[in-house]
Amino acid sequence: MRIDVVTIFPGYLAPLRESLLGRAADAGLIEVALHDLRSWTHDVHQTVDDAPYGGGPGMVMRPQVWGEALDAVIASDSRPPRLVVPAPAGRSFTQATARAYATEQRLVFACGRYEGIDQRVVDHYSRQFPVDEVSIGDYVLVGGEAAVLVIVEAVARLLPGVLGNPRSAAEDSFSDGLLEGPAYTRPEVWRGQAVPEVLRSGNHGAIARWRRDRALERTAKRRPDLLAALPEDRLDAADQAF
Ligand SMILES: N#Cc1c(N)n[nH]c1-c1ccc2c(Cl)cn(Cc3cccnc3)c2c1
Numbered sequence: 001m002r003i004d005v006v007t008i009f010p011g012y013l014a015p016l017r018e019s020l021l022g023r024a025a026d027a028g029l030i031e032v033a034l035h036d037l038r039s040w041t042h043d044v045h046q047t048v049d050d051a052p053y054g055g056g057p058g059m060v061m062r063p064q065v066w067g068e069a070l071d072a073v074i075a076s077d078s079r080p081p082r083l084v085v086p087a088p089a090g091r092s093f094t095q096a097t098a099r100a101y102a103t104e105q106r107l108v109f110a111c112g113r114y115e116g117i118d119q120r121v122v123d124h125y126s127r128q129f130p131v132d133e134v135s136i137g138d139y140v141l142v143g144g145e146a147a148v149l150v151i152v153e154a155v156a157r158l159l160p161g162v163l164g165n166p167r168s169a170a171e172d173s174f175s176d177g178l179l180e181g182p183a184y185t186r187p188e189v190w191r192g193q194a195v196p197e198v199l200r201s202g203n204h205g206a207i208a209r210w211r212r213d214r215a216l217e218r219t220a221k222r223r224p225d226l227l228a229a230l231p232e233d234r235l236d237a238a239d240q241a242f
């Protein structure tokens with residue numbers, strides 16, 4: 001997969017080259033290219049924003065500079081892109097979105113700041129490519145860069161070969177629609193707290209049941225919305241207690 005990120009703060013995306021994603025890039029599983037939006041400005045101040053039409057607070061990012069940047073970046077690789085634009089008003093980015101993005105050959109991220117990017121940029125590219133305006137959650141950030149770090153990590157970990165243990169991605173929270181239950185490791189007793197007996201029993205059937213019950217219990221308590229959204233056939237008779 002090829003990932004391009006256009007931003008006025010390329011340094012903010014440096015963590016994409018670290019650890020998990022760094023190893024994935026070194027292994028050729030992911031190519032990450034960072035592009036400074038200001039490279040496509042033509043004035044001495046490298047201006048990327050202007051006052052909003054209709055008035056209002058803050059500034060809006062200019063369509064001209066985004067158009068030149070995205071034209072150049074998209075043309076720099078032959079793989080057809082999905083353009084992803086983080087935005088407070090975007091559709092929710094979920095594990096299902098991450099799974100869908102993991103099937104793409106190329107993702108191009110347009111990271112904005114200020115009050116956002118002139119809407120005509122999304123409208124223009126939507127006529128040529130799939131374009132998604134996405135939000136990573138119901139809180140307000142200062143720009144799109146943190147969202148890109150979240151999205152790229154959530155997508156990259158699903159790519160074959162990126163995670164050391166492929167079962168992790170298959171069995172983690174949200175993959176089966178439930179939150180993960182609690183996890184334990186040595187020592188058997190820590191500060192007077194013992195690891196649940198069943199996990200040391202060697203009885204794999206009982207362990208699987210216990211883990212399922214803890215996941216259902218935690219999901220019912222913390223995210224009842226996820227439980228309500230589960231398709232009927234995903235809960236078996238033993239699950240009905242939740
Ligand atoms: N994804 C996501 C996401 C999220 N979950 N919260 N905030 C954002 C986000 C994403 C992109 C931008 C761009 Cl471009 C500018 N801002 C600042 C801003 C804040 C409030 C209203 N308008 C713009 C962004 C905030």
